[in-house]
Amino acid sequence: MADHEFTMPVTEDDIRKLKIGDHVVLQDTLFGIRDATQIHMFDKGRETRLDLDGHAVIHTAPNVKKVPVSNSCPAGYQSICIGTTTSARMERFTRPLMERNGVRMIIGKGGLGENSAQAFQDLGGVYLAIIGGTAALETTWIKQIVDVDMDDLNPESLWHFRIKDFGPLLVAMDAHGGSLYDAVRTGAQNKRAAALAHMGIEG
Numbered sequence: 001m002a003d004h005e006f007t008m009p010v011t012e013d014d015i016r017k018l019k020i021g022d023h024v025v026l027q028d029t030l031f032g033i034r035d036a037t038q039i040h041m042f043d044k045g046r047e048t049r050l051d052l053d054g055h056a057v058i059h060t061a062p063n064v065k066k067v068p069v070s071n072s073c074p075a076g077y078q079s080i081c082i083g084t085t086t087s088a089r090m091e092r093f094t095r096p097l098m099e100r101n102g103v104r105m106i107i108g109k110g111g112l113g114e115n116s117a118q119a120f121q122d123l124g125g126v127y128l129a130i131i132g133g134t135a136a137l138e139t140t141w142i143k144q145i146v147d148v149d150m151d152d153l154n155p156e157s158l159w160h161f162r163i164k165d166f167g168p169l170l171v172a173m174d175a176h177g178g179s180l181y182d183a184v185r186t187g188a189q190n191k192r193a194a195a196l197a198h199m200g201i202e203g
Contacts (some may be wrong), residue, residue: 003168008055012124015104018171020178024128025167026105030142032060032159035086037150038093042100048149048158053102056128059085059109061155064145075160077145082161083135086110087107087127095119111172120175127173129180141166 001021006014008029018024031052040046062082069076087108094116097103106112107128120126130138147160172180 008056010056010104011054012104015124015126016175018051018126019176020171020174022171022174023168024105024171025165026056026163026169027165028163029055029146030161030163030166031055031057031096032062032082032161033057033097034059034155034156034194035090036153036156037158038090040150040153042093042096043160048101050147050160052097054104055102056105056107057097057103058089058130059087060118060159061085062159064155073145075125075145075148076122077148079139079142079145079161082139084109084130084132084138087112094125096122098125099122099147107169111179117173117177117179120173124175126171126175128167128169129172130169131175135169138166145163157167163168 001023003023004018005025005027007027031050041048060082063080064077065080067073067076067078084107087106088110091113092115094106094112098119104125105128106125107130109130109132111129112127116127141163143164144162144163145159146162149158151157
């Protein structure tokens with residue numbers, strides 16, 4: 001296990017150095033994205049003016065407050081609570097996010113599936129896990145909402161956050177085929193089989 005700190009954006013070489021179990025802290029830039037955002041981008045052919053190349057996205061639909069545009073709130077929004085949502089239902093968007101928009105890191109809860117794992121290997125990406133129920137803490141890592149695109153989808157807009165010390169996050173899926181979710185699943189299955197065998201029950 002190793003600790004890493006990245007000022008965004010990152011390169012493919014940066015990503016391929018990461019292994020499952022490593023800890024990552026991000027600085028400077030993070031993008032918020034969710035179901036509706038990606039449906040519009042990839043099912044409806046909508047393009048974003050924001051540059052995601054080499055960046056991280058977090059699965060979120062933040063609770064924000066509309067405020068007058070100012071130096072501290074250049075997008076006209078103030079963050080109230082920015083939490084993370086479950087990633088599994090956004091599985092089909094991993095490869096297009098990477099291929100078309102250059103995304104390198106996806107942050108979420110609960111992991112992604114086999115297609116995402118293959119995309120991470122093929123293109124150089126990782127899944128960074130965050131613990132559920134930590135929205136209040138995450139919000140303190142987000143210093144400013146810099147910009148917003150597709151704001152008609154609010155709160156499932158595409159958000160550009162300025163961040164400081166975002167993490168530590170756990171590398172749960174890496175660019176080498178490693179997955180903590182697979183390891184936990186296999187371990188649980190093996191323990192179940194051993195327990196049933198000990199009781200003389202066929203699995």
